Amino acid sequence: MSKRIVIHEEHCIGCRLCEVHCLVQHSSSKDIIKAYGGEHSHLMPRLTVEEDGPLSFALQCRQCEEPSCVEACVSGAMHRDPLTGMIMCDEERCVGCWMCIMVCPAGAIQQNLLGTKIASKCDLCYGAELPACVAHCPNEALTFDDVAEKGAGS
Amino acid sequence: MRAVIVGNSATAVGAIEALRAVNQSAKVLVVSEESHLIYSRPLLSHYLGGEIDQVRLAYRPSDFYTRHEVTPILETRATGIDTAGRRLLTQDGNSIAYDKLLIATGGTPILPPMPGIDTQGVFSFTRRSDVESILTYLEAHGGKEAVVVGGGMIGIKATDALIKRGIRVTMIELAPRILGVALDSTASRLMTRLLEEAGVRVLTGNTVTEIHSRDGRVHSVTLREGGTIRCDLMILGIGVRPNTELVEDSDIRVNRGIVVDEYMRTSAPDVYAAGDVAEAYDLVVDMNRTVAIWPNAYRQGAIAGAHMVGIETPDAGGVAMNAIEVHGVPAISVGNSNLEDEPGHEFLTDLDERNHRYKRLVLKDNRLVGVTLVGHINRAGIYTGLIRHKIDVGASRSALMSEQFGLLSLPDRYRKHVVTGEGIEV
Numbered sequence: 157m158s159k160r161i162v163i164h165e166e167h168c169i170g171c172r173l174c175e176v177h178c179l180v181q182h183s184s185s186k187d188i189i190k191a192y193g194g195e196h197s198h199l200m201p202r203l204t205v206e207e208d209g210p211l212s213f214a215l216q217c218r219q220c221e222e223p224s225c226v227e228a229c230v231s232g233a234m235h236r237d238p239l240t241g242m243i244m245c246d247e248e249r250c251v252g253c254w255m256c257i258m259v260c261p262a263g264a265i266q267q268n269l270l271g272t273k274i275a276s277k278c279d280l281c282y283g284a285e286l287p288a289c290v291a292h293c294p295n296e297a298l299t300f301d302d303v304a305e306k307g308a309g310s
Numbered sequence: 311m312r313a314v315i316v317g318n319s320a321t322a323v324g325a326i327e328a329l330r331a332v333n334q335s336a337k338v339l340v341v342s343e344e345s346h347l348i349y350s351r352p353l354l355s356h357y358l359g360g361e362i363d364q365v366r367l368a369y370r371p372s373d374f375y376t377r378h379e380v381t382p383i384l385e386t387r388a389t390g391i392d393t394a395g396r397r398l399l400t401q402d403g404n405s406i407a408y409d410k411l412l413i414a415t416g417g418t419p420i421l422p423p424m425p426g427i428d429t430q431g432v433f434s435f436t437r438r439s440d441v442e443s444i445l446t447y448l449e450a451h452g453g454k455e456a457v458v459v460g461g462g463m464i465g466i467k468a469t470d471a472l473i474k475r476g477i478r479v480t481m482i483e484l485a486p487r488i489l490g491v492a493l494d495s496t497a498s499r500l501m502t503r504l505l506e507e508a509g510v511r512v513l514t515g516n517t518v519t520e521i522h523s524r525d526g527r528v529h530s531v532t533l534r535e536g537g538t539i540r541c542d543l544m545i546l547g548i549g550v551r552p553n554t555e556l557v558e559d560s561d562i563r564v565n566r567g568i569v570v571d572e573y574m575r576t577s578a579p580d581v582y583a584a585g586d587v588a589e590a591y592d593l594v595v596d597m598n599r600t601v602a603i604w605p606n607a608y609r610q611g612a613i614a615g616a617h618m619v620g621i622e623t624p625d626a627g628g629v630a631m632n633a634i635e636v637h638g639v640p641a642i643s644v645g646n647s648n649l650e651d652e653p654g655h656e657f658l659t660d661l662d663e664r665n666h667r668y669k670r671l672v673l674k675d676n677r678l679v680g681v682t683l684v685g686h687i688n689r690a691g692i693y694t695g696l697i698r699h700k701i702d703v704g705a706s707r708s709a710l711m712s713e714q715f716g717l718l719s720l721p722d723r724y725r726k727h728v729v730t731g732e733g734i735e736v
Binding site for chain 1: 324352353361362366368369370371604605608612631632633640642644687691692694698714717718719728729
């Protein structure tokens with residue numbers, strides 16, 4: 157049993173507050189004005205909002221039980237954190253070869269080319285009590301729940 | 311239980327991690343010819359290109375063996391297997407007893423019969439020692455011009471690294487186009503142009519017939535189609551073949567690679583093979599074949615490692631795939647991506663040649679069987695998932711080619727499976 161971000165697409169109103177707060181959370185100032193001001197040049201949200209007419213949802217790393225990204229990573233950057241059991245990308249070790257992007261079945265990893273090229277993915281706001289996207293979702297379209305079953309698969 | 315693993319790369323790591331995830335009591339030994347602890351072969355080109363240092367070549371933290379209670383036996387070449395006596399024979403005349411044995415010996419570089427191949431300054435490009443030798447050679451003798459033989463993955467990666475060191479490269483490929491195993495002619499043309507924009511001279515349908523030396527070092531090469539090319543350095547990057555030497559005198563069944571079942575078992579009891587040396591199931595071509603790629607090596611290793619300690623997870627099969635970058639432009643190919651004019655297949659393409667962008671999907675019976683993406687690669691893995699799970703994409707065909715392609719473009723049931731992990735019924 158571990159904590160996962162659960163997506164409730166039927167509740168998503170496509171407001172993209174999750175994107176905004178994801179970016180702020182990963183800025184060094186943690187300040188919305190600064191993050192979107194000077195700091196913004198090398199930051200990007202670690203989730204993707206998909207939208208097609210009335211249907212929308214915010215997608216982050218699905219924390220697969222058998223993660224294809226870890227299997228494919230040639231640098232050892234993608235790994236399961238020994239403490240939390242979560243799939244993380246060690247950005248110091250990532251070389252931006254994009255093998256993970258090639259295999260992630262959810263398409264939840266993106267190229268960050270704004271600074272040193274690295275694979276960018278959700279880190280569940282490492283260290284925070286609640287991921288920022290979940291905390292700031294106004295309609296509970298994202299929740300942080302205990303889940304037992306598999307993620308996106310193998 | 312005593313598990314012995316021959317080889318020390320992705321397959322070995324996959325096996326060790328899967329085994330130790332469920333079992334702490336087994337003795338695990340890793341036998342490797344090389345002297346280094348686990349490093350990443352795909353990062354060698356980044357190392358040669360000066361993008362990363364030696365420390366970052368490590369594929370796992372330096373305490374990997376201790377943390378996983380593995381005994382490394384390095385600089386030891388395994389020479390044979392006594393399958394009846396369950397012993398691995400080593401070059402020093404000794405032998406190592408095993409209860410379970412995993413052959414993860416990888417590939418050996420293909421060296422064409424070229425007069426002068428032993429000349430100083432001619433290198434292969436598969437091992438760390440190759441790259442260390444190239445760096446030492448460049449330091450001692452300098453080098454402005456290089457010849458790279460092979461326009462496949464290895465040749466491209468070597469070339470990209472040499473460019474980054476400021477060395478001018480002539481790439482020589484025997485086939486009519488570069489990267490022909492992975493790409494169709496259009497994608498291949500895009501990559502050729504990118505190489506040329508980076509200053510590389512690309513010669514196809516040609517090869518080196520003789521290597522000439524001066525003062526004992528490589529100086530020029532003669533081409534089959536006429537002419538000679540000056541060079542200070544030459545890299546042979548034609549490809550690798552399965553390194554099956556270890557089993558040649560045994561009764562273990564070998565085709566092109568060592569033949570394995572869905573648990574990576576060979577024809578000999580308690581002997582497994584995985585990674586580049588193994589001929590395992592490929593779910594796109596629906597047959598066993600050797601595909602020397604990192605993700606397959608790791609996954610197959612994990613399946614073997616788990617099976618050694620009683621966890622039976624059959625392999626669903628691999629998919630050939632590659633990600634490369636030339637002159638800053640990324641390219642990804644998955645599955646039967648190089649097919650052209652194949653009966654029974656459908657090809658959807660979108661080409662923006664000026665901006666080095668290309669998308670090409672190959673479909674068969676409403677199922678995606680191949681993908682090529684050049685330039686814009688984000689969300690490529692969604693296509694890979696569709697290939698792997700053989701999802702019927704008949705209804706979402708136009709969405710597949712859309713700029714906005716994403717999970718919303720997919721059949722509802724599959725999307726929910728990816729997003730929430732619910733089962734798929736297809």
